[in-house]
Structures are given as structure tokens and as C-alpha cells.
Amino acid sequence: VQSEVGQHKGYEYSRSGNPTRTALETCLAALEGGRTGLAFASGLAAEDCLLRTVTSPGGHVVIPDDAYGGTYRLFSRVLERWGVAHTPVSLADLDAVRAAMRPETSLIWCETPTNPLLGIADIAGLAQIARDGGARSRWTTPSPAPTCSSRWPSAPTSSCTPRPSTSAATPTSSAAPW
Numbered sequence: 548v549q550s551e552v553g554q555h556k557g558y559e560y561s562r563s564g565n566p567t568r569t570a571l572e573t574c575l576a577a578l579e580g581g582r583t584g585l586a587f588a589s590g591l592a593a594e595d596c597l598l599r600t601v602t603s604p605g606g607h608v609v610i611p612d613d614a615y616g617g618t619y620r621l622f623s624r625v626l627e628r629w630g631v632a633h634t635p636v637s638l639a640d641l642d643a644v645r646a647a648m649r650p651e652t653s654l655i656w657c658e659t660p661t662n663p664l665l666g667i668a669d670i671a672g673l674a675q676i677a678r679d680g681g682a683r684s685r686w687t688t689p690s691p692a693p694t695c696s697s698r699w700p701s702a703p704t705s706s707c708t709p710r711p712s713t714s715a716a717t718p719t720s721s722a723a724p725w
């Protein structure tokens with residue numbers, strides 16, 4: 548409900564933001580101890596948005612050598628054309644990940660367990676490599692996790708308390724549908 552024309556209470560157009568999505572995003576962020584949450588209609592939509600936010604032409608991303616097919620196609624058929632390079636590597640092999648890092652690496656793209664091979668990555672080990680190495684992005688800067696009240700104009704009735712953040716790094720087509 549808007550007070551009057553041109554006077555909204557934080558929500559103006561439902562695609563930009565709406566209370567239901569804010570509740571989902573806020574609670575997911577709290578559950579994950581994250582800084583904030585963003586919900587999308589599909590996984591690939593989320594990936595596309597994130598990758599175009601944290602990469603730039605001339606940049607580089609380390610990806611799993613068994614990444615989900617749609618993810619691999621996003622890197623190889625879309626981002627590659629925009630000048631973002633990627634190196635597939637086994638995320639279970641931290642030495643290989645470290646060797647794949649470049650000064651222009653802005654992201655280690657981690658999927659665990661992987662689809663469909665169920666590969667497992669050492670998330671803490673990858674986060675350490677990101678902190679030590681090339682992934683010098685704002686995503687490696689620790690910051691307080693959000694609270695419900697920080698994102699919800701009037702507090703929701705359900706309780707939703709964030710866990711303390713345990714990690715500094717949160718990171719940042721075939722015929723298959725995107």
C-alpha cells in the first residue's frame with residue numbers, strides 16, 4: 548500500500564522488491580550467516596547476475612572441472628565472449644586451485660556437491676586461497692551478517708536471527724534450457 552502517488556514505504560514495483568521476497572532473502576542470509584540475500588527465479592539467473600557483477604572484461608574465474616553443465620556453458624559461451632576467462636580445475640585439489648589463480652582472478656566458483664558427479668570441495672581451503680591469492684574482491688572482506696530489521700521496514704513477526712559468520716569469503720548451452 549502506498550501513502551499516495553509517488554510516496555511508497557520501501558516497495559514501489561514488485562520486480563524491484565516486494566515484502567515476500569525480502570522475507571525469503573533475509574531469512575536465507577541469516578541462515579547462512581551471510582551479509583545479504585538475493586532470490587532469483589532460477590539458479591542460472593542468479594549465476595548470470597552474480598557473475599556479471601563480480602567479473603569484468605579482462606577478468607578471470609577458477610571453476611570446477613565438473614561444474615554443472617549450464618554453469619560451464621555460461622562461462623564458455625557467454626562470459627568468454629565478454630572477455631572473462633575461466634580455468635576448470637578440480638576443487639578437491641587445493642594445489643591445483645592455487646596454481647590456477649591469476650592476478651586478475653576475481654572469483655573461485657565453488658559448487659559442492661557437484662551435479663551430477665557429487666564432487667566435494669574443501670570450502671575453507673578455497674576461502675583461504677581466495678584470501679591469500681588473486682581473489683582480491685570485496686567479497687573477501689568480512690562484514691556483519693544482516694538482521695531482519697536491517698532489511699525489513701517494519702519488523703516481521705517471525706524470528707530470524709543470523710548465526711555468527713564463520714567464513715570471511717562468501718563469496719563475490721546446448722539444447723538444455725537456461
Ligand SMILES: Cc1ncc(COP(=O)(O)O)c(C=O)c1O
Nearest residue numbers: 589590591592615617658662725
Ligand atoms: C549446481 C547447479 N547449478 C545451477 C543449476 C541451475 O539451476 P536452474 O535450473 O534453477 O537454473 C543447477 C540445476 O540443477 C545445478 O545443479
